[in-house]
Amino acid sequence: MKRQALWIVVVAGAVIAAGFATAGAEGTAPAPQYVGAGKCRMCHNSARKGAQYKVWSESKHSHAFEVLATPKALEIATAKGVKDPQKSDACLQCHVTGHGEPADHFAATFSDSSGVGCETCHGPGSNYYTRTVMMDIRSGKAKAEEFGLRMPTSATCAKCHNEKSPSGKSVNWTADSTKIAHPIPAGAETEAAK
Numbered sequence: 001m002k003r004q005a006l007w008i009v010v011v012a013g014a015v016i017a018a019g020f021a022t023a024g025a026e027g028t029a030p031a032p033q034y035v036g037a038g039k040c041r042m043c044h045n046s047a048r049k050g051a052q053y054k055v056w057s058e059s060k061h062s063h064a065f066e067v068l069a070t071p072k073a074l075e076i077a078t079a080k081g082v083k084d085p086q087k088s089d090a091c092l093q094c095h096v097t098g099h100g101e102p103a104d105h106f107a108a109t110f111s112d113s114s115g116v117g118c119e120t121c122h123g124p125g126s127n128y129y130t131r132t133v134m135m136d137i138r139s140g141k142a143k144a145e146e147f148g149l150r151m152p153t154s155a156t157c158a159k160c161h162n163e164k165s166p167s168g169k170s171v172n173w174t175a176d177s178t179k180i181a182h183p184i185p186a187g188a189e190t191e192a193a194k
């Protein structure tokens with residue numbers, strides 16, 4: 001009986017130690033996951049603050065998965081010997097968020113149907129998408145990269161906007177392409193999120 005109890009203590013200790021090991025060094029957040037654009041909506045949709053969600057949902061990026069079901073997509077796919085564009089790596093690699101990454105990089109709230117979502121350009125959101133963290137990042141108190149937040153550069157765009165795009169347009173956008181711009185209006189930064 002005594003022996004058994006000792007084992008329980010040893011095993012429990014090992015489990016706790018393993019838990020600390022996977023959590024990493026003190027202060028290090030767990031590996032970030034994609035949560036989906038819907039999770040950004042509640043704080044980034046007011047007109048006063050630039051309505052980033054609305055701007056994105058009216059841009060082609062939010063329809064990049066749906067567009068793979070159009071006759072035009074099937075035409076492009078057939079020419080490449082691809083059967084179903086919405087199921088093929090050959091197309092999904094540029095038409096959804098985080099394609100090809102391991103399953104544990106995606107939260108249950110994430111869905112491919114959001115196409116090229118916020119997190120394609122800003123990084124997986126699970127560690128940064130709380131108001132406190134976002135305010136701390138913006139005010140310089142927290143380092144964006146430690147929480148997985150990125151500000152895209154033209155290299156981010158060039159991952160998909162390049163000559164490998166089979167639709168034939170091969171546009172090289174700069175990161176500040178006015179067609180997708182969604183700035184926070186000057187003066188609105190320090191106000192409440194809603």
Ligand code: HEC
Nearest residue numbers: 039040043118122125129130131134135137138189190193
């Ligand atoms: C709970 C509210 C909340 C949620 C949810 C949220 N944000 Fe934010 N976000 C903020 C606040 C507050 C700021 C600071 C600027 C401001 O006052 O609007 C901010 C700022 C940002 C910035 C600018 C950071 C900088 O350094 O200037 C980006 C980019 C951003 N958010 C992206 C996202 C993305 C992508 C998501 C979804 C994964 C998201 N946010 C979800 C509240 C939120």
Ligand code: HEC
Nearest residue numbers: 072073076077085090091094160161164165166167169170
């Ligand atoms: C290298 C990245 C990349 C790959 C791979 C890719 N696409 Fe695209 N696709 C884009 C980009 C970027 C655009 C928007 C600009 C453009 O048309 O080039 C686009 C646009 C489209 C459009 C809209 C074109 C229009 O005229 O409105 C369709 C349809 C499409 N792609 C289908 C496909 C299909 C089907 C596949 C797989 C066989 C595929 N794409 C693979 C990047 C890619």
Ligand code: HEC
Nearest residue numbers: 040044052053056116117118121151152175176182183184
């Ligand atoms: C195709 C890439 C792309 C997507 C998708 C995207 N963004 Fe951005 N976002 C950018 C770029 C580029 C900037 C400007 C970066 C800079 O100023 O350095 C930006 C800036 C921002 C800012 C800061 C604006 C400012 O004035 O400080 C916020 C907030 C933001 N995005 C939120 C979002 C949210 C929320 C979504 C989804 C609803 C989203 N973004 C989707 C590329 C993207």
Ligand code: HEC
Nearest residue numbers: 059060063064067094095152156157160173174175177179
């Ligand atoms: C993951 C791949 C991917 C990334 C990264 C990406 N795009 Fe796109 N972009 C696409 C696809 C796919 C389309 C076409 C979707 C469609 O036609 O439905 C598109 C469409 C566009 C359009 C046309 C939008 C419209 O509504 O007319 C612009 C402009 C654009 N992208 C700019 C950018 C910029 C700027 C960046 C970087 C900050 C960027 N994209 C990053 C895949 C991407």
